[in-house]
Amino acid sequence: MKAGPSDLMGRLFGRRRWLIFWMTALAFTVGLFFFRDIAPWAVEYPRAWVVPLKFWVSDFMKWLINEADLGLFTFKEFTRSISWVLNWFLVTAHGIFAGGAKIPLNGDAFFQIAPISWVALISVLVLSAYWIRDIGLSILVGCCFLYLAVFGRWESAMVTLSSIVVAVPLGVAGGLLLAVISYRHPWFGKAISPVLDLMQTVPVFAYLVPVLFLFGFGPVAAMTATLIYAVPPMVRCTLVALEQVSTEIVEFGRMTGCSRRQLMWKVMIPAARPTLLVGLNQVIMLSLNMVIIASMIGAGGLGYDVLHALRRLAIGEGVEAGVAITLLAIALDRLSQAYAVKRPVQMEKGLGFIRSHPHLLTALAIIVILSVIGFFIPAISHYPKNLTITTGDFWEKMITWININFFDIIDGTKAWLLIHILIPVKRFLIALPWMGVVGLLGLAGMQLGGWRLSLLVSLLAAFIALTGNWEKAMITTYLIGISVFVASVIGMPLGVWAAASNRVHRVIQVVIDTLQTLPAFVYLIPVVMLFRVGDFSAMIAVVAYSLVPVIRYTDHGIRQVPPAMIEAATVSGCTRRQILWKVKLPLAIPEIMLGVNQTIMLGLSMLVITALVGTRDLGQEVYIALTKADTGRGLVAGLCVAFIAIISDRLIMAWSMERKKLLGLS
Secondary structure: OOOOHHHHHHHHHHHHHHHHHHHHHHHHHHHHHHOOOOOHHHOOOOHHHOOOHHHHHHHHHHHHHHOOEOOOOEHHHHHHHHHHHHHHHHHHHHHHHHHOEEEEOOOOOEEEEOOOOHHHHHHHHHHHHHHHOOHHHHHHHHHHHHHHHHOOOHHHHHHHHHHHHHHHHHHHHHHHHHHHHHHHOHHHHHHHHHHHHHHHHOOHHHHHHHHHHHHOOOHHHHHHHHHHHHHHHHHHHHHHHHHOOOHHHHHHHHHOOOOHHHHHHHHHHHHOHHHHHHHHHHHHHHHHHOHHHHHOOOOOOHHHHHHHHHHHOOHHHHHHHHHHHHHHHHHHHHHHHHHHHOOOOOOOOOOHHHHHOHHHHHHHHHHHHHHHHHHHOHHHHOOOHHHOOOOHHHHHHHHHHHHHHHHHHHHHHHHHHHHHHHHHHHHHHHHOOHHHHHHHHHHHHHHHHOHHHHHHHHHHHHHHHHOOOHHHHHHHHHHHHHHHHHHHHHHHHHHHHHHHOHHHHHHHHHHHHHHHHOOHHHHHHHHHHHHOOOHHHHHHHHHHHHOHHHHHHHHHHHHOOOHHHHHHHHHOOOOHHHHHHHHHHHHHHHHHHHHHHHHHHHHHHHHHHHHHHOOOOHHHHHHHHHHOOOHHHHHHHHHHHHHHHHHHHHHHHHHHHHHHHHHOOO
């Protein structure tokens, strides 16, 4: 349908109106900058106006721990009781996988039971992979766990696995329960939705301090932080799964006389099984993503190995431990994904326990038999240390060779970029009037999403100024802005290339899947050894860590372009280049911008970690708060980072939806 003259005039008038608004807002911002002497308070937020929120939060936490009384017991006793219960589960899992158990005998004597042997665990996992899917998955899982033993990471990996074995069921159960309550009571879902957003966007460092206050230093505090980080995806996946259950299935359950509880747990939950298992997969991956950060508050395991290597700049040790986390993540990811798509096996009734669970009994038999053999053959119980190998010397020599032969090029490039790009952009953003920036964000929200979005982004930006974090927020914005720009310049062409060739697509998918599972801390070790500390090193680390979504979404967006549009362009005589630039990319741009949005989210999470390499942004503020156990300072700075993420997310999502409507894709 062709647009009439009135529609065209309406659009033209709308564009002119918004152009006038933007010109006025920009003129106002420039005026504030040049006439700062008249209204200095509108340019640089006055310290006298800063709300001491961080002190209020710190005082509240101290009161909560030291004075809060719940009647029968204090709040501190309540949290310590929870810690004791969780610690019991952790100790049990640690005994099974890593530490073994001691059975007391007469007097001071005891009988030592070894943990599950490396041969037994690998054998059971390989057989499980075969039962779930095929021999290919068995080989992959076997190679991943064999790496842990051969490279001397078995003990650390088992400590990490014991934490995962406890954290994942608790995360899945908690997420499932919250989602079911939210589904039954929509008001509860609306109430916890902002909390879930904050749980995913507030940097993990920010809530490590209150977790330490509540649960003390140790594995329990680390697991609690892991649960806070990993539960939200399970809640969201469960809600989506329940909403997608067919109405026919629900009606059939009601017709058979199911009660409300039976309808939920015996009809809807089983029907939603595939999507629920996707949520399980997300909990596993996010829990493994937390192992290094959790090691900072006593988790141990592979995370501690990476953190220890970073502190000593031992690149070989750090890479090996990081690869171990990656391979552990890949093995558990592939197993959980395969189980998610596997159809449940229908068993006949009355077969008995042995005939109904042949795989479980076979696995238990393997563990028992190999454990007994391990008493007589130590190599079965513990991998021989003299057979372990390491690539540490290779990585150390490679970094040394690069520094010797390319130091001038690296240092010159770094200096040029700092002088001509990074520092000027940083000074420009710091010098911007805070009131003008808040106004421009509000105007962007008004144009893209109406007054609600405008009010939201304006209030979130104003919160950053009110709490005295405006300058650090601008430094954060400068670092994340440049990093996302560089990641987009690199990632978009790779995504276009992958979309044009199935062979390239397969290769790039393997590469980006590997990059996405590497822990964030692993990127810091080579970056620091090559580029030293500072903003440039932080930018390189952020680009490397956040590159994946741009590539993935660009590839996906171009592949999602309707074939009819491409065929129409081909028939009209367009060349391949014209089809790409005038058809595919314009139609794929909303999807590509979602990838940019995800890059911003990943970049902000990485930027907090790059505080270890000497940045002076909000991430550094969060890290300093962690080292000083300053709860208020860490939480307020973490909220500021989260609000930057929410502002960019809401604006980009609104623009993407509007663009899809204009293109007829929504």
